[in-house]
Amino acid sequence: MDPVIGPLDLSAHVDEALAIQAVAFGLAPDEVAVRRQIVLRHMTYPGATALGATVGRHLVGFVYGMPNDRTHWWSTVVEPYLRAQQNDGWLDDCFVITELHVHPAHQNHGVGRALITGITDAASQPRSILSAIDTQSPARGLYHSLGYEDLARRVLFPSAPRPYAVMGAPLPLRRR
Secondary structure (H helix, E strand, O other): OOOEEEEOOOOOOHHHHHHHHHHHHOOOHHHHHHHHHHHHHHOOOOOOEEEEEEEOOEEEEEEEEEEOOOOOHHHHHHHHHHHHOOOHHHHOOEEEEEEEEEOHHHOOOOHHHHHHHHHHHOOOOOEEEEEEEOOOOHHHHHHHHOOOEEEEEEEOOOOOOOOEEEEEEEOOOOOO
């Protein structure tokens, strides 16, 4: 059965979503607890929205994001890295993909692509930005195929063990 992509009340399904993120991203229970509070806070921000991928009644993937606000924590961390590459203008009038995760059993079947294109197609901003672990991975391959380009690399987030890349793409995202 193919997953169905649709609107997700992420606040109501935060634990189910974070269980997917924990498996897909390798998070420990204490990291999940911290992220739970972050997700619930994010969903109160203006313009925050989420989509889910479901098979029957089971969530198998999710994405959420919001219009960027330069006062938000993520934006303040990445801004110096973007400025160093003359790319800090990307932080204005853009839609941030905050999280995108698909359960490993449903990866490589177009679920992530459907989630990210669905959420960005509904955005009113002319471009999108996101951060991804700075390594050649299936996730980065997906983002590149959608038109995202590296805006800054080796971005260090406090408490993150690995560097990230910040990527940006004009909207709508590239289709195959």
